[in-house]
Amino acid sequence: MNTVNHNLNSYPVGFFDSGVGGLSVYSKFKKILPLENTLYFGDLYHLPYGNKTQQELVSYARSILDFYKEKQVKAVVIACNTSSAQAYDIIKNEYDFRIYPIIQSCAKVIALQNIEKLGVFATQATVNSGVYTKELKKYNPAIQVKEIACPNWVNIVESGAYKNSSALVDIKKHLDEMLEFKPNKIILGCTHYPYLIPLLEKFAAQEIFIDPAEIFVEYIKNDMKTLGMLNLGDRKPYEEIYVSANPESFVEHAKIFYEITQQPKVNKLGE
Numbered sequence: 001m002n003t004v005n006h007n008l009n010s011y012p013v014g015f016f017d018s019g020v021g022g023l024s025v026y027s028k029f030k031k032i033l034p035l036e037n038t039l040y041f042g043d044l045y046h047l048p049y050g051n052k053t054q055q056e057l058v059s060y061a062r063s064i065l066d067f068y069k070e071k072q073v074k075a076v077v078i079a080c081n082t083s084s085a086q087a088y089d090i091i092k093n094e095y096d097f098r099i100y101p102i103i104q105s106c107a108k109v110i111a112l113q114n115i116e117k118l119g120v121f122a123t124q125a126t127v128n129s130g131v132y133t134k135e136l137k138k139y140n141p142a143i144q145v146k147e148i149a150c151p152n153w154v155n156i157v158e159s160g161a162y163k164n165s166s167a168l169v170d171i172k173k174h175l176d177e178m179l180e181f182k183p184n185k186i187i188l189g190c191t192h193y194p195y196l197i198p199l200l201e202k203f204a205a206q207e208i209f210i211d212p213a214e215i216f217v218e219y220i221k222n223d224m225k226t227l228g229m230l231n232l233g234d235r236k237p238y239e240e241i242y243v244s245a246n247p248e249s250f251v252e253h254a255k256i257f258y259e260i261t262q263q264p265k266v267n268k269l270g271e
């Protein structure tokens, strides 16, 4: 992570994800840091990220970070586990603004929660990276971690298919497999998955699931505060919403987490 210019507090914080998932982080950020100016980029053109190669994911992250560089952000929040797992390490020193990856920012707090057996539901690319297990074991070498990929869950959220019985069958299948491991807690290691809590809690107590969004936003807040980066201005903050495709679908499926009050601007970032 790089240092920042302390005079730029009113510059915006940029967020990105493949779609609406990152709004589970964005909405908490807006509540906890309501004075910050914010930008959100939903890369729906490349959705889902979970089945992409590392090379592709690095290229998507670079395009979005280059865009945010032009927008003069003071920080970028990678509100996407897949990009944090596959792209962050490669691009982290290429920009002179702060970059916050969700997995690496939350691992310490989760690892120190006295959990013996921890489940992780995530995308295929996140599971393939092994980054969750690696980061958690850094802070708690004894923790037992089981990662399970749920390849259909992002599409279930982005297509609004959570009302279909086939979605319920798919969710139960992965949950049954996870419960055989007898985890004390299960991380929802993809920012889309908290949308599925109402379905998951049909089969398991809600308390077992960890949505890292709140831990993540607290981490960002403390870090920005320590660095003197918080916006303390009294002007009404602005937000800008961008997508690389399908603005209508984005607005429609965002609703559970965040009411989009403006027509998102479409920017394909050179595709």
Ligand code: DGL
Pocket (backbone or CB within 6 Å): 017, 018, 019, 021, 022, 047, 048, 049, 050, 051, 079, 080, 081, 082, 083, 123, 126, 154, 189, 190, 191, 192
């Ligand atoms: N929401 C993202 C994540 O946290 C990406 C999901 C996807 O597009 O596959 O992993």
